[in-house]
Amino acid sequence: MPDALLTAVDSTSHVHLIVGSNPLAAARCSRSLQVGATPKLLASASAELHFSLQKRIDDGEVQWLKRDFQEEDLKELGREEVDHVVDAVFVTLGGKNPLSLHISTLCRRLRIPVNVFDAPNLCSFTLLSTHSDGPLHIGITTSGKGCKLASRIRREVASSLPANLGAACERLGTVRRRIWEEDHAAELALDLEAEEEDSGQKASFNQLVTAEDRDAARNRRMRWLGQICEYWPLPRLAAITDDDVERILHSYSSSSTSLSLNPPTRTPRGRIILAGSGPGHPDLLTTATLKAITTATLILADKLVPAPVLALIPRRTPVHIARKFPGNADHAQEELLRLGLDGLRAGHTVLRLKQGDPYLYGRGAEEYAFFRAAGYLPTVIPGITSALSAPLFAGIPPTHRAVADQVLVCTGTGRKGAAPDPPAYNASRTVVFLMALHRLSALVETLLAAGGTPWPRDTPCAVIERASCPDQRVVRSTLAYVVAAVEEEGSRPPGLLVLGAACRVLWEGGQRWVVEEGFKGLEGIEPVEGIRDVVEMGVQGVT
Secondary structure (H helix, E strand, O other): OOOOOOOOOOOOOOEEEEEOOOHHHHHHHHHHHHOOOEEEEEEOOOOOOOHHHHHHHHOOOOEEEEOOOOOOHHHHOOOHHHOOOOOEEEEOOOOOOHHHHHHHHHHHHHOOOEEEOOOHHHOOOOOOEEEEEOOEEEEEOOOOOOHHHHHHHHHHHHHOOOOOHHHHHHHHHHHHHHHHHHHHHHHHHHHHHHHOOOOOOOOOOOOOOOHHHHHHHHHHHHHHHHHHHHHOOHHHHHOOOHHHHHHHHHOOOOOOOOOOOOOOOOOOOOEEEEEEOEOOOHHHOOHHHHHHHHHOOEEEEOOOOOHHHHOOOOOOOOEEEOOOOOOOHHHHHHHHHHHHHHHHHOOOEEEEEEOEOOOOOOOHHHHHHHHHHOOOOOEEEOOOOHHHHHHHHOOOOOOEOOOEOEEEEEEOOOHHHOOOOOOOOOOOEEEEEEOOHHHHHHHHHHHHOOOOOOOOOOOEEEEEEOOOOOOOEEEEEEOOOHHHHHHHHOOOOOEEEEEOHHHHOOOOOOOOOEEEEOOOOOOOOOOOOOHHHHHHOOOOOOO
């Protein structure tokens, strides 16, 4: 089979005839409208239209001819300037429908482009799987061998491109147009000078300027622009600004003998990353967060980010630990935001390193909104939350068939230290309380006295402290004795409280409470390459 001729067709004001009333017909109408064409739908008056197609008809965007296809439609429904012949036909009925073959045969005879769904042999053209970004359009076709495969390839190609590449195409097109306009204006000026025979002669009146000289100068500038497009790194091209365009236009002249291809130097723009560091063990970091830790030029960390994670920070990187303590949380948060904004304005890559996941009681959305309002759009990297990983390391499955079909994650401390309303008791629910151990006695008292359905005193529970760290501790008990257990054993923050029957799925015990020391969840698993050596080097100096 010969290669297909791939083209980009200007379909402005074209008439596209769509045959059928299914969801594909709705998609074809939408695509026609996107490219500036006028879609006309052929379907019987009794046809059931897809809801999106019906809406476009109601809005007057699509003309519905409530009848079946007729041969005359191909030569009567088009534009006046092309003798009413339609510009393209889309048949959505499928290749097995006899009407599809009939329409395809007529279109080929009249040399009208025709596309028949799922019948490459009946098509004179196929639609590409396209990625569009402003003036940039990338199309993928497998020549009828598989539309889903073409879509997959298109997604892979598009995801590999830097952001804002379409805007860069627009700006570089501006450069090209302005070069052409300025050269054209210069030629007109030279022609006018030549015609002014009565005007005074310049010192260079004997200099011969030929058409070849003008063409060479113009071609040299266009070649220079072409080489910029060819050799600049694609991410740098995508980041081109209006100021860059002005510098490019200013940097050449018709008398230039050398043409620099080096991208203009720019003050780096700061970048903010909000990343979760997971429950504590460095092997539980995501690779994205690990990369952010090793490449950031300024790190602002939560107080609870453990030492083994901080030890991964290169010694050259400045680190500031949040000075959060009771009564100072808001002030410390404001300080972090100020330091982050100062770092961004200085061109730093700022990593806001958080315990657990940024958006789960981590004030991540607040910080996102703050930096976005300041003109810096954060990159957010998720982290493994202790709300789910800590129960796992304690042998507690938050969900289990016939035991727990719901998981509720709560905070034990509201704004400004206020106690939030306790959740109602549900025998099939596992409840995880974060930031609750410092007020455990008051929380348990509230649960046992809750209005409506109070929590049973024999509800299994577990206090999990410093999950995934070497000094992890699990205190297993019930609501009746958990307060006494923590008071006797002492507190080892950070920790959380897990409530529900799931606490006894993999553990049974008759004692009032049991204490388990140490973390063995990753035994036998080799650490990520390089992490062990870095951890053994110790924690950096931090502020």
